[in-house]
Amino acid sequence: MQISITVNGQQRTDEVEPRLLLAHYLREVCGLKATNIGCDTTSCGACTVIVDGLSVKSCTVLAAQADGGQVTTLEGLAGPDGEMHPVQQAFREEHGLQCGFCTPGMVMAAVGVLADNPDPTDREIREGLEGNLCRCTGYHNIVRAVRSAAQAGPAAGQVPQAQEVAR
Amino acid sequence: MSILGTRVVRTEDPLFLTRGATYTDDLADDRLVGALHATFVRSTVAHGRLLSVDASAALEAPGVVAVVTAEDVADLVPIPPPFPFVNRAMTRPWLASDRVRFVGDPIAVVLTEERYQGEDAAEMVAVDVDPLPAVVGTAAAASDEVLLFPEAGTNVMASFGQPAPADFFDGCEVVVTQPMVNQRVAPVPLESRAAAAAWGEDGRVTVWCTNQGAQQARGQFGDWLKMDPDLIHLITPDVGGGFGAKIGADPEYALIAWLARHVGRPVRWAENRSENLIGMLHGRAQDQVVTIGGRRDGTIEAYSLVVDQDCGSYPRIGTVLPTLTMLMASGVYGFPRVHAQARALATTTTSIGAYRGAGRPEATSALERAVDLFAAEIGMDPAEVRRKNLLPAFSEPHTTPMGATYDNGDYTTALDRALDAAGYAELRAEQARRRERGDARQLGIGMSVYVEITGADNGAGTGEAASLEVHPDGTATVLTGTSPHGQGHATAWAMIASDQLGIPVERITVVHGDTDRVPQGGGTMGSRSLQQGGAAVHQAAGELVELARQRAAEKLEVDPEDLVVDLGLAGLAVRGTPGTGVTFAELAGDEQLLVQTHFTAAAPTFPFGAHVVVVEVDVESGKAEVARLIAVDDAGTILNPLLAEGQRHGGYAQGVAQALLEEVLYDEDGNPTTSTLADYPFISATELPSFELVEMATPTPMNALGAKGIGEAGTIGATPAVQNAVIDAVAHLGVRHIDMPTTPMRVFRAVQQAQGGN
Numbered sequence: 001m002q003i004s005i006t007v008n009g010q011q012r013t014d015e016v017e018p019r020l021l022l023a024h025y026l027r028e029v030c031g032l033k034a035t036n037i038g039c040d041t042t043s044c045g046a047c048t049v050i051v052d053g054l055s056v057k058s059c060t061v062l063a064a065q066a067d068g069g070q071v072t073t074l075e076g077l078a079g080p081d082g083e084m085h086p087v088q089q090a091f092r093e094e095h096g097l098q099c100g101f102c103t104p105g106m107v108m109a110a111v112g113v114l115a116d117n118p119d120p121t122d123r124e125i126r127e128g129l130e131g132n133l134c135r136c137t138g139y140h141n142i143v144r145a146v147r148s149a150a151q152a153g154p155a156a157g158q159v160p161q162a163q164e165v166a167r
Numbered sequence: 168m169s170i171l172g173t174r175v176v177r178t179e180d181p182l183f184l185t186r187g188a189t190y191t192d193d194l195a196d197d198r199l200v201g202a203l204h205a206t207f208v209r210s211t212v213a214h215g216r217l218l219s220v221d222a223s224a225a226l227e228a229p230g231v232v233a234v235v236t237a238e239d240v241a242d243l244v245p246i247p248p249p250f251p252f253v254n255r256a257m258t259r260p261w262l263a264s265d266r267v268r269f270v271g272d273p274i275a276v277v278l279t280e281e282r283y284q285g286e287d288a289a290e291m292v293a294v295d296v297d298p299l300p301a302v303v304g305t306a307a308a309a310s311d312e313v314l315l316f317p318e319a320g321t322n323v324m325a326s327f328g329q330p331a332p333a334d335f336f337d338g339c340e341v342v343v344t345q346p347m348v349n350q351r352v353a354p355v356p357l358e359s360r361a362a363a364a365a366w367g368e369d370g371r372v373t374v375w376c377t378n379q380g381a382q383q384a385r386g387q388f389g390d391w392l393k394m395d396p397d398l399i400h401l402i403t404p405d406v407g408g409g410f411g412a413k414i415g416a417d418p419e420y421a422l423i424a425w426l427a428r429h430v431g432r433p434v435r436w437a438e439n440r441s442e443n444l445i446g447m448l449h450g451r452a453q454d455q456v457v458t459i460g461g462r463r464d465g466t467i468e469a470y471s472l473v474v475d476q477d478c479g480s481y482p483r484i485g486t487v488l489p490t491l492t493m494l495m496a497s498g499v500y501g502f503p504r505v506h507a508q509a510r511a512l513a514t515t516t517t518s519i520g521a522y523r524g525a526g527r528p529e530a531t532s533a534l535e536r537a538v539d540l541f542a543a544e545i546g547m548d549p550a551e552v553r554r555k556n557l558l559p560a561f562s563e564p565h566t567t568p569m570g571a572t573y574d575n576g577d578y579t580t581a582l583d584r585a586l587d588a589a590g591y592a593e594l595r596a597e598q599a600r601r602r603e604r605g606d607a608r609q610l611g612i613g614m615s616v617y618v619e620i621t622g623a624d625n626g627a628g629t630g631e632a633a634s635l636e637v638h639p640d641g642t643a644t645v646l647t648g649t650s651p652h653g654q655g656h657a658t659a660w661a662m663i664a665s666d667q668l669g670i671p672v673e674r675i676t677v678v679h680g681d682t683d684r685v686p687q688g689g690g691t692m693g694s695r696s697l698q699q700g701g702a703a704v705h706q707a708a709g710e711l712v713e714l715a716r717q718r719a720a721e722k723l724e725v726d727p728e729d730l731v732v733d734l735g736l737a738g739l740a741v742r743g744t745p746g747t748g749v750t751f752a753e754l755a756g757d758e759q760l761l762v763q764t765h766f767t768a769a770a771p772t773f774p775f776g777a778h779v780v781v782v783e784v785d786v787e788s789g790k791a792e793v794a795r796l797i798a799v800d801d802a803g804t805i806l807n808p809l810l811a812e813g814q815r816h817g818g819y820a821q822g823v824a825q826a827l828l829e830e831v832l833y834d835e836d837g838n839p840t841t842s843t844l845a846d847y848p849f850i851s852a853t854e855l856p857s858f859e860l861v862e863m864a865t866p867t868p869m870n871a872l873g874a875k876g877i878g879e880a881g882t883i884g885a886t887p888a889v890q891n892a893v894i895d896a897v898a899h900l901g902v903r904h905i906d907m908p909t910t911p912m913r914v915f916r917a918v919q920q921a922q923g924g925n
Contacts, residue, residue: 017283024282031195034187036407038357039440043844046357078185088184092176095809098653098817100183101190101357101407126852133844135357135408136653137813138820138881139852 003067007032008076009160016063023047025063026073034074034104038133045132048105048112049073050159055112057105057131072159074104077111079160086152087111087145096145098136106132110146114157119150171666171872174809177658178673188405191361191377192437198365198373202433203232205423206285207442208275208292210267213303213837214315214515215296217263220275225291230284233430234292235276237264243425246391246418248324248482256319257513259481261422267296268315268480269515270839271445273419278430301515301837305454305475308512315480315513324478324486328493328508331458331471335506339460339468343540348906349529351452351477351831352824353841354522355849356652358407359443360417363435364424372427373400376420379409380650380690381680384416391421396682399424403680406652410821411521412448413652414484414692419446444842449831450522452477452485453492453529457537463545465555472496472533474509478519485519486511491526491620494571498534499578499616499775501558505568515837521692523821524882527619535615535887536904539894543903548595549891550586553616554579564770573618573773574867574875581799581863582616585777588861589797594781602899611782611791611896615888618775621694621802621876622768625869630767631695632687633703635664635711639756641737643668643675645707648688649700650680654878655810656696660704662807663872667708668751669734687765694774694876697806702870703766710762711751715739718758719749772867772875776800778888784896789915791893793823793856800880801863804873811877812860818881819858824850825882826889830908897921 004013007030014029026032026049037059038046047058050072058071077085087110090096097103106129113120113128120128125146126139134142149156182188208220222234237260245258263274275292279285300313307313308322315322336342362376372394378384381403389396406413419436427434438446454475461467476489489509496507542552558565560577567573591612598610634646645660661675678684689695712732719739720727733740733748740748754760781795796819805811828848832840841847866873886907893909894902901921905913 019283027193028282033189033193033195036187036190036357037439038359039844041440041843041845043849044357044440074187075185082185084181084184091184092180095176095813097180097183098655098813099357099406099408100179100188100653103183104187107184122857126855130851130853133357133849133851135355135410135821135849136817138816138818138858139855140816140820140857141813143852143857 001064003064005066006070008072018064020063021059022061022063022066023058026058032073032075036101036104038101043133045109046102046105048108048132050108050112055109074107077107077159086156087149090145090149094141094145094148096137096141102132102134106134106142110149111157111159113146114150118154118157122147169666170662171806175658175662175672175807176809177655178661179655179657190358190407191363191375191404194363194375194404199363199433199435202363202435203278203280203430204282204285205426205434205436206277206279206289207273208277208289208294210263210270210272210274210296212267212296212298213270213301215267215298217265217267217274218295218297221293222275224293225277225288228284228288228291230280231277231288232280233278235426235429237262240425250487253324253482253486254319254321257316257324257482259418261418269517270837271517276422276426278426278434303514303516303833303835303837305477305512308514309475309510315515322513324482324511324513326510327490330508331506335471335504336458336460336469340462341544342458342460343544344456344458345540345904346456347533347536347904349451349453349455349532350907351449352522352829353444353449353831353847354410354412354447356408356410356412359438359440360419360447361437362420362423363433364427365433366428371398371400372424373402374424375402375404376416377406377413378403378416379413379652379692380415380688381682382648382686382688383690385682387416388421388424392425401682403650409652410523411450411525411692414521441843444847445517445839448483448520449479449517450520451529452519455533457533459537459541461541465545465547465552467500467502467541467556469504470497470502470537471506476509476511477514478511479514479516481518483518484521488521488526492530494569495527495530495620496534496569497567498531499558499618500556502556507569516833523818524879527879528883528886531615531617531883532887532890535891539891540903543898549614550582550591553582557616571620572770574770574869575865576618576773576775577865578616578775581775581777581801584861584863585779585797585799588859589779607785607787608783609786609896611784611892613780613888613890613892613895614778615884615891616777617884618773619879619883620771621774622698622771623693624689624695625699625768626770629689630765631689631699631703632765633700633707634761634763635704635707636761637711637751637755639752641670641674641750641752643670645675645677645704646685647677647679647700647704648685649696650691652691654691654696654814659697659807659810660701663701663704664708667712667732669732669737694878697872697874698768698772698870698876699766701806701874702768702872703764705871706766707762707764710764711760714762715751715754715760718754722749768869770869772803772869774800774802774875774877774880776880776884778884780888780892782889782892782896784893784914786897786900786918789911789918791827791896791909791914793889795856795859796885797859797861798884799861799863800877800884801865802877802880803867803875804864806872806874814877815860815881816858818879819885820850820855822882822885823855823889826886826907826909828854828908
């Protein structure tokens, strides 16, 4: 079947199998490999992306379901000049990543948490990220990073405007 | 001021955060164009005779190029046990031919053009197995009623040590004995296993696989495939966590290389999580019996630890880990008499490997539980019992009754710092108030004092290689045999070189995980990297300065002794004459400026620390929550506190996870019941507090950096501290012991039993 999706500001049309998962679409059709797949039960959140403003686990969405939608992956989060998003910057400053595998999903989920709640408590951050698993950091520095990113104001909970995203 | 000891943010991160790392399954290498996808057909029966494998239907499925079974791999010699002391009959077939020994045992491989086609076709391979009784747990294994390897005549893979003498506890006023379970857990690196292979026309194979040491993996490929290692180019791409489970190569990886030759096309494989949770090595899985004896004044006189190690079906690293448990049996204490003994046993389950701590958390958990049991028996505060029995501070090597030689240690100070930071007296007062009131939410205070062995191959092994080259453009390249997978070596090793050369960290590239570029290396495991690989880089930088000094002296026509490193210049200057000098880059422009070196530490190092954990336990539901975790982890001199703290945090989380939540389970027929992340309770952010870190640094003399290992301290210290805390919370109700994981059901039942209920 044919689907049209705007991925990181770039509209594209592809012929896909109806059963193709959005995660595999992003990785194998679009070649956007930052989105990782860490489980097969929607448990780990490594594949989290933002679809039409909501953070979703792309292993649980068919590519066909995103037809006509706007998808932002980690690759689309930095500004057009390459400047890191406040959440990306905070993850670096606070050492919120180690092996990096959960990171793309964790960063996108964190953006989603901050979109819902611009000034979360540590508890609210932990609850907001409950569906994103990390084996390396013990979450300590991830919580710090999200708290720190919140200091950047509303920008921390926003994804770049589609038309502004670098190709 | 030296850059060493400062919080340098990682150079790896901008790429990881904006484009993502490149893991094995992300590779878009030209050599992998047109690669087939491998999908394993695995046994769904724990134990049985394999009667037939019928691939005819699968071969007709869309996209299927080949289905490979045991007959096809007959030229491959079954994999022998990895250690000489293991029963030699316990070999591992590449694909099951006459018997399956665990749910997950590979039976066939389907090769397809596309990934989804593989999953479809694998389900069409008809496998007929005549079930045999499963062997689940060490007691069933030790009975030898059902044998995994009938030709071996036993399920005992290996035995270590002798029984304790009959009079071992004679003279003790108090003797406490307790069986306990250090349960099987799953490492669960977020990146599952993956490999890819492509053969060149020159007869060499390029293999990419996720692992913790390319050189070791290449050696295994060579041994298994009977190939000259020089014909194997093994590349470790970015690795999404390892935790010990990615040490060396898995047979599946080597089979991918074999398959690529077999079909004459590149092949790639990436398992999904369900496959990972049955196929990747598990950790821990020890059944232990501790016996501890001493006087009512708190003096412990004798300690015995007897271990039955569940090794799973085929011998892997787990078979040897009880020896590390035995070596560290008496830990931080000066007990006069110490005994340890172990058996390693085959069961029809997933094989056991190293998991963060690998043998040492098992020793520490047994010991720290035993000390608490002893304290409870004599009615003394557990901190007081520890103080009475800790080895006094020492700065000269100390050899324990088990034969470990500790470099230095000050365990009492570590304990005191942790207790002070926790506010121990006030915590006990609050606990007393809650007990007095009969609150539903009781407070538990647990502690552990630990010492562990890191860089265990120091002195005995191969050490670590490093090369360092400064380029004419002022950049530098470090080649290292360590294999970072989250630890931040690209930053840390650059800091070490920068400290001596003045070249900024951002201009130093660290290369690892490519056997053509770095043929020798020990990898990253056992908390060895900084004290060996980092120390090798440090040595290389020193040697490079000396090489540069000789060249600069000729160039500037001065005495080499008059040249000093000028960090601002990133070169050498004439002493007392600022502005006169030559940069390393200029010297590199004259002639290649490269050193290759090798560092071997004289002996292992023994980091130590103390953890105090506060839990709140709802005695009505049994649910325990960790409220605080206070940790002293002394790993010698710290190179980069940001990275060291990150290592500690991750270990704490895995320690809490084992103590409270995580366990791999099998039913009586050997079926895994925790083979997805929906079933396996991987710890999440909501189940952890933020941690309270207390600093302590006792440099080791074993390397110029003063560094001990830090990668595994967290699991070693935290696991028993959490378990002790949960038990402490309900101790006033009569509970003395609860096995891990201390789930609500376990805690609830323990309280009910202690109260005389059912």
